[in-house]
Amino acid sequence: MRIPRRRFLSSTLALAAAGTLSRSTILSALEDQTTPTEAELAKDPRRPQYHLLPARNWMNDPNGPIYWRGKYHMFFQYNPHAAVWGDMHWNHAVSADMIHWRHLPIALAPTPGGPDADGCFTGTAVVNNGVPTLIYTGVKTVPKSESTLDDGHNIYRETQLYATSSDPMLGSWTKRPTPVIPAPPPSLKVTGFRDPAPWREPSLAGGQWLMAVGSGIQHQSGMLLLYKSPDLQNWEYLHPLLGGSKTGGSASNPVDSGDMWECPDVFPLGNKHVVIYSTQGKALWKVGQIDPNELVFHEEQSGVLDHGSFYAPKTQLDKSGNRILWGWIPESRPEAEYHAAGWSGLMSLPRQLTLGPDGRLRIAIVPQADKLRKHEQKLSLNPAKDGSKELEASARIHDACAELQCTVIPGADGNFAPFSLDLVNTASRTTAPTTPTDAGSDATPTTSPTSILSIRYSHANPKELVVDQARLPLNLTAGQPLDLRFFIDGSVIELIACNQAAFTKRFYYPGQSAPEIAISITGDIKAIQRLSLWPLNPISQDRLTS
Structure with a gap:
């Protein structure tokens, strides 16, 4: 959990901890604040139309996504009181296809006096002997000497908790009153202890469970702690599954320095194991093997899951056994703005993970997203200005709700000509005249469009795609086209490049109202094999995802 997820009225909560204000008084005050009405939220053009997000307030990490009895269930971190981080609950939505969602009541809430009294943090859902089961982190304010989380804003003890459900819709859960893991290993002075990720390991006799817990050692490195259990309730600590190199970091929040790894997930994929975790603002992946005897992960390949605004991902299996990745897409605007807007954060579109022939992770938006498409528009390109090398597509994106696909093929020599693609906000930006004018003249201010997203690719650097300031690694085989898919929605763009790299903006x-978005391309027009635009259908009538 990065600082922005816990910067929730810290001074006010400190008063509550000191007994100056009660927790109920604070939450009541939050609910009494002036917030946008439902009608105002529904009209906000920056709210996505086909991504999952709550009707109002703050959301972050995906929690325990699971396919159960013919439905996909998504839980996620949620503050029911305001559009800022705090008072973490597990909100709940259900879907038949991972695209169209219906909100359900909150599934998990803090238990007063319990080990999750100050928040139900991130965790995992599994099915154990036919019973849906949650393993998650609960937090409770404690003296500094007893804490496992101290980031300069909160002082919490983190424990790993257990809950089961007999509800066919997974709406109600029975919590075990005591933690299944009450403390980290006593030999380690950890920088955090949260976000448990259990999985059943086929190489273990009797189908025992293994579990990774996010942690780290200050001024040393982040790491994932490995536990083993026969029943999800009795856990034995083994050793670190893997860890990083010494960081020498000094940030008040150890996640920012890399001294703490959070939101882990471990799963088999093909004949390998994949480990994902989040730290220093990025979600990272590693592909390798878990030694069946030593139970230590041996890395073979590694990378970044998404080079933009994407964090704290979690995976699940779909009904066909495919590995599906979800991630939190946070806001990048100031907190005051999203607090005033009344909503913050959204869920990424579901992404299917596979392994490429080079052993690296491959990523693609699931084919179910194609159901959102309206009619395909095959775009032509025309010079933006007489004599200009810049080409503009024959149609624009309206209402910031569309999918765009651009496929570029290499030349006869196997190389790509220099290529660029920009998504451009055509709304005029007014600037002052560039030359002095006499007082009282009728000088007209100049106007220019603004770039939303910029793509650059060249044979000079054939193994990377430059997106804004980020460099996305690509490994194109001979003759393989450069294939770009953009999903534009309200105030977010998800880009998947050649199913090898992702960037969320x-x-x-x-x-x-959303501005018209133009598509501007510079390059060899004969190399553009496909340029298609699909307006997309919203998943609800009012942007409230209900």
């Missing part, structure tokens, strides 16, 4: 604009 937040973009904002003033006013009560």
Whole structure:
């Protein structure tokens, strides 16, 4: 959990901890604040139309996504009181296809006096002997000497908790009153202890469970702690599954320095194991093997899951056994703005993970997203200006709700000509005249469009795609096209490049309507094999995902 997820009225909560204000008084005050009405939320053009997010307030990490009895259930971190982090609950939504969602009541809430009294943090859902089961982190305010989390804003003891459900819709859960893991290993002075990720390991006799817990050692490195259990309730600590190199970091929040790894997930994929975790603002992956005797992970390949606004991912199996990745897409605007807007954060589109022939992770938006498409528009390109090398597509993106696909093929020599693609906000940006004018003249201010997203690719650097300031690694085989898929929705763009790299971008604009977005390309027009635009259908009538 990065600092922005816990910067929730810390001074006010400190008063509550000191007994100056009660927790109920604070939450009541939050609920009494002036917030946008439902009608105002529904009209906000920056709210996505086909991504999952709550009707209002703050959301972050995906929690325990699971396919159960013909439905996909998504739980996620949620503050029911305001559009800022705090008072973590597990909100709940259900879907038949991972695309169209219906909100259900909150599934997990803090238990007063319990080990999760100050928040139900991130965790995992599994099915154990036919019973849906949650393993999650609960937090409770404690003296500093007893804490496992101290990031300069909160002082919590983190424990690993257990809950089961007999509800066919997974709406109600029975919590075990005591933690299944009450403390980290006493030999380690950890920088955090949270976000448990259990999985059943086929190599273990009797189908025992293994579990990774996010942790780290200050001024040393982040790491994942490995536990073993026969029943999800009795856990034995083994050793670190893997860890990083010495960071020498000094940030008040150890996640920012890399001294703490959070939100782990471990799963088999093909004949390998994949480990994912989040730290220093990025979600990272590693592919390798878990030694069946030593139970230590041996890395073979590694990378970044998404080079943009994407964090704290979690995976699940779909009904066909495919590995599906979800991630939290946070806001990149100031807290005051999203607090005033009344909502913050959204869930990524579901992404299917596979292994490529080079052993690296492959990522693709699930084919179910194609159901959102309206009619395909095959775009032509025309010079933006007379004599200009810049080409503009024959149609624009309206209402910031569309999918765009651009496929570029290499030349006869196997190389790509220099290529660029920009998504451009066509709303005029007014600037002062560039030359002095006499007082009282009728000088007209100049206007220019603004870039939303910029793509650059060249044979000079054939193994990377430059997106804004990020460099996405690509490994194209001979003759393989450069294939770009963009999903534009309200204030977010998800880009998947050649099913090898991803980049998520937040973009904002003033006013009560989304600007038209133009598609500008520079390159060899003969190399563009496909340029298609699909307007997409919203998943609800009012942007409230209900």
